[in-house]
Amino acid sequence: MSETKRETLPLKNSNDVVLARQKVRQWATELRFTLVDQTKLVTAASELARNALDHGKGGSMTIEQVGAGGRVGLKLHFEDHGPGIPDVELALKDGFTTGSGMGLGLGGSKRLVNEFSIESAPGKGTRITVIRWK
Amino acid sequence: MERIPVLRMGTLLLITIQVDMHDKLALQLQDDVTSRIAEWGSTGVLIDISSLEIVDSFIGRMLANIAAMSRVLGAETIVVGMQPAVAITLVELGMSLPGVRTALSVEAGMELLYGAGAGFRTGSEHERDEA
Amino acid sequence: MSDLADIISRNEQQIRSEWIGDLHQTVQRSDLMSKAEMEEQCSALLSAVTEAVRSSGSEDVMTAGWRQTREYLEEISASRARQGFTATEVATFVLSLKRPLFSAIRRDMGKTQDKMFDTIWTATELLDRLALLTTDAYLAAREELISRQQQELLELSTPVVKLWEGILALPIIGTLDSARTQVVMENLLQTVVATNSKYAIIDITGVPTVDTLVAQHLLKTITAARLMGAECIISGVRPQIAQTIVHLGINLEDVTTRARLSDAFALALQMSGRTVVRQNASAAGSKVVLAGPLAKQEG
Numbered sequence: 001m002s003e004t005k006r007e008t009l010p011l012k013n014s015n016d017v018v019l020a021r022q023k024v025r026q027w028a029t030e031l032r033f034t035l036v037d038q039t040k041l042v043t044a045a046s047e048l049a050r051n052a053l054d055h056g057k058g059g060s061m062t063i064e065q066v067g068a069g070g071r072v073g074l075k076l077h078f079e080d081h082g083p084g085i086p087d088v089e090l091a092l093k094d095g096f097t098t099g100s101g102m103g104l105g106l107g108g109s110k111r112l113v114n115e116f117s118i119e120s121a122p123g124k125g126t127r128i129t130v131i132r133w134k
Numbered sequence: 135m136e137r138i139p140v141l142r143m144g145t146l147l148l149i150t151i152q153v154d155m156h157d158k159l160a161l162q163l164q165d166d167v168t169s170r171i172a173e174w175g176s177t178g179v180l181i182d183i184s185s186l187e188i189v190d191s192f193i194g195r196m197l198a199n200i201a202a203m204s205r206v207l208g209a210e211t212i213v214v215g216m217q218p219a220v221a222i223t224l225v226e227l228g229m230s231l232p233g234v235r236t237a238l239s240v241e242a243g244m245e246l247l248y249g250a251g252a253g254f255r256t257g258s259e260h261e262r263d264e265a
Numbered sequence: 266m267s268d269l270a271d272i273i274s275r276n277e278q279q280i281r282s283e284w285i286g287d288l289h290q291t292v293q294r295s296d297l298m299s300k301a302e303m304e305e306q307c308s309a310l311l312s313a314v315t316e317a318v319r320s321s322g323s324e325d326v327m328t329a330g331w332r333q334t335r336e337y338l339e340e341i342s343a344s345r346a347r348q349g350f351t352a353t354e355v356a357t358f359v360l361s362l363k364r365p366l367f368s369a370i371r372r373d374m375g376k377t378q379d380k381m382f383d384t385i386w387t388a389t390e391l392l393d394r395l396a397l398l399t400t401d402a403y404l405a406a407r408e409e410l411i412s413r414q415q416q417e418l419l420e421l422s423t424p425v426v427k428l429w430e431g432i433l434a435l436p437i438i439g440t441l442d443s444a445r446t447q448v449v450m451e452n453l454l455q456t457v458v459a460t461n462s463k464y465a466i467i468d469i470t471g472v473p474t475v476d477t478l479v480a481q482h483l484l485k486t487i488t489a490a491r492l493m494g495a496e497c498i499i500s501g502v503r504p505q506i507a508q509t510i511v512h513l514g515i516n517l518e519d520v521t522t523r524a525r526l527s528d529a530f531a532l533a534l535q536m537s538g539r540t541v542v543r544q545n546a547s548a549a550g551s552k553v554v555l556a557g558p559l560a561k562q563e564g
Contacts, residue, residue, distance in 0.1 A: 014156040014157035014158065017156065018154050018155075018156050021154065021188060022154065025187075035219050036218075036222055036223070036447070036451060038219075039187065039219040039220060039222070039223045040226060042187075042188050043188055043189070043190050043223050043227065046188060046190040046192070047191060050190070050191075050192060070405050070408075070409075107228070108191070108226075108228045109227075111226050111227065111228070112223065112226055112227060214494065216492060216493045217458075218450075218451060218454035218455050218457075218458060218489070218493065219451075221454060221489040221490070221493045222450055222451065222454065222489050224489070224492055225485050225488045225489045225492065226485075230488070231492065236491075236492060236493060236494035237494040238458065238461055238462075238463060238493060238494040238495060239461055242461070242463065242494060243494075261430070261539070
């Protein structure tokens with residue numbers, strides 16, 4: 001892993017989603033997260049990256065190591081310039097979906113991480129930041 | 135193009151997923167499974183996910199789709215070998231994989247599909263079978 | 266602030282021996298640290314502080330010039346924390362440098378009162394900051410030790426037992442909070458895979474109360490096991506627990522429960538297609554099979 005503690009990847013096609021997963025896995029392994037914590041974070045990254053691609057018409061993911069006072073964590077930031085989410089609260093509820101499928105939306109991903117923040121509005125794209133502490 | 139191999143064992147289809155799948159690969163697999171069932175008249179589909187370290191909602195949907203489509207074509211699907219970390223994450227994610235039956239191993243899966251004695255019997259040191 | 270640096274340099278020997286002398290009187294703890302070791306730490310710290318004050322002043326101890334001193338302080342604080350010193354003892358180590366240092370300042374500047382006051386004030390601020398650093402490092406070390414012990418305790422208190430081929434038992438003793446549930450779940454599921462066991466009996470005889478949270482935790486474990494292809498049976502449900510569950514409206518429709526571990530074991534044997542046979546020479550031909558509504562009676 002390079003010296004810098006932050007890395008940005010594009011999310012332009014489904015292959016990028018796979019690469020994003022692998023990158024998050026790599027970072028989490030280096031920081032020695034437990035296997036279950038790693039799995040949760042990588043799965044959340046997969047969900048959010050896919051969202052940025054499918055609903056957000058593509059965007060980017062930035063990984064950053066964070067730490068304050070002895071705590072170590074990984075921060076993932078997803079950004080897209082798509083149509084935005086009209087009702088964020090609704091999107092966070094389980095069972096909500098705009099497409100076909102099991103409709104977990106963002107609510108599921110939120111449970112896999114320790115901190116979750118989202119900013120979105122119609123026409124303004126979506127920005128989601130999540131943190132998983134070790 | 136790369137695709138996930140679908141092996142035939144009599145009336146059983148055996149699929150081992152070992153790669154990190156992207157969309158096209160997953161869709162290709164769904165196509166292949168349904169084609170093979172129709173072509174060979176398979177009655178059972180066994181999907182081994184013991185190498186999968188991540189199952190997100192996309193993969194989950196794929197598994198559920200394969201199970202549903204196979205059932206319509208007259209075949210039963212069992213997913214085997216789910217890793218503990220994956221199961222724990224799926225529960226947290228809230229995904230229940232509806233309509234997907236699971237088993238701990240390929241042997242257990244085969245027993246589910248074809249009844250006791252279908253798989254390799256692992257003998258227990260404490261018991262013996264009755265004649 | 267080279268005044269302070271000069272004073273320390275010129276009087277280093279005396280400051281050090283007075284400091285060590287004071288420490289011997291107050292925070293010796295010869296049970297935890299040898300004289301020689303302590304004296305060595307005093308020397309090292311004093312020269313580091315002198316150097317730092319000279320190169321970077323005493324205003325801000327977070328600058329690069331103070332890094333070596335900070336790291337050294339953190340190191341000895343953490344090691345004392347692990348050895349069993351109290352937080353006061355650790356801070357006093359630094360604070361007791363004040364008296365010898367102030368004496369040196371007075372000897373040097375006694376004639377110029379304003380200058381002496383300013384220098385003493387600077388010195389006291391500096392030592393206070395350094396002492397607080399040691400307290401932070403001390404606390405961090407203690408917390409790390411405690412959390413490591415907690416983790417070990419969690420792991421030890423949830424053993425998974427193999428009852429029979431393909432049947433596991435997990436007796437839970439004590440409260441079931443979310444941290445514990447994680448450990449319990451991981452442990453159980455890993456053992457399920459390792460032993461290829463389709464049935465897991467979770468015995469909650471030792472769990473004092475079952476409220477909605479505990480029920481949620483149990484349900485998560487059962488759901489995860491089911492996803493993998495294993496079945497859980499909850500046993501050890503006491504009558505009061507049964508009442509609580511109903512009163513709280515907890516839905517256990519999908520969960521198989523039994524009052525006693527033996528009942529759960531019998532059920533698991535049955536579900537896995539087994540019959541228990543008693544071989545008795547004097548009663549040839551008679552068998553004992555599992556008692557229960559679904560068992561067959563043979564004679």
